[in-house]
Amino acid sequence: MFSTFQRIQQYCGFVTTVTVLLAASISIASLIEDHYFINIPSASINLQSIDVRFGKPQIGYNYKRQEYALMKFDLEADLRPLFTWNTKQLFVYLAATYPGKPYTNKVVVWDAIIKDKEEALISLRDATADYAIYDVTGKFNGRNATLSLEWNLQPYVGPLLWNKGAEREKFVFPPLKSTR
């Protein structure tokens, strides 16, 4: 009953049990905190300009020549309340949603990874979008669209959490600027 091997076995079993229970309680605590205690941070998006061009939306042999849209925007957001004891990183992104037949479409135009609380105060002026928008059909046809700020909170242990910012900005795809 008291051999070294037995002791090691019992110790390992105990450590495993405690670790699992700890991970489970952290997960539950994170869920409760997210649901009841975190307020939705404030944000404001301002679309400076949007161009629709024709060509390859991104460098790479796999892209077809089609209409694509490039944007410039201002973004102000204070995401510091989201940085809790269990936050490993915050993946923030700006997504454009627009309708179509038969698809409703949503495209990420800009993203950022925030690792510290200090970086969570975003203040961007005249930023260019990381990604061009291109449609499945290859054309925009002046559709309406909405730009929204969303984020994904990645914990150290536990559930991943997603949320939308309260802020949306509406815009319209302008006609094709130049055919090259």
Added chain:
Amino acid sequence: MFPQLSGAHLRQSLTQALNFCLVLTTAFMFWKGLSVVTDSPSPIVVVLSGSMEPAFQRGDILFLWNREARVKVGDIVVYNVKGRDIPIVHRVVRNHVSSKNQLLLTKGDNNAMDDVDLYAYKQYYLDREKEVIGAVKGYVPWVGYVTILLSENLWAKYALLAGMGFLAMVQRE
């Protein structure tokens, strides 16, 4: 060292073998049960590449959920491209939803380019029904690194098997 084939020793060895089988089958039942509940062929995956850093490192464990008919932009999904065995864990950056299907474009956070190069030839989007095996809902760091060591390091596999064999022979309960 070796069990004698007589009476009590034989029964003891058979009981040991039976217990071992029970442990294996219970683990398998648990795994398959979880597969059914999450509707995913592989409900727990280990992160194999660094393409989602700094969110996920190699050896992290992800819990998947596949009962959402439509995944959202920003979700992290695990998918299998037709013809390749290794599942890829990346984030959805584009989403085209119709009443019939959902087309997705994915990209690893740590990659400069999106995943079009990883898809099959002439494939520009993933189909949510056919290729996505789940969306990541939960996360535990580091615990899966053992499996990576075992699958990539042949020496580690032999060491583990030798250790288990040694323990099985030394133990008598």
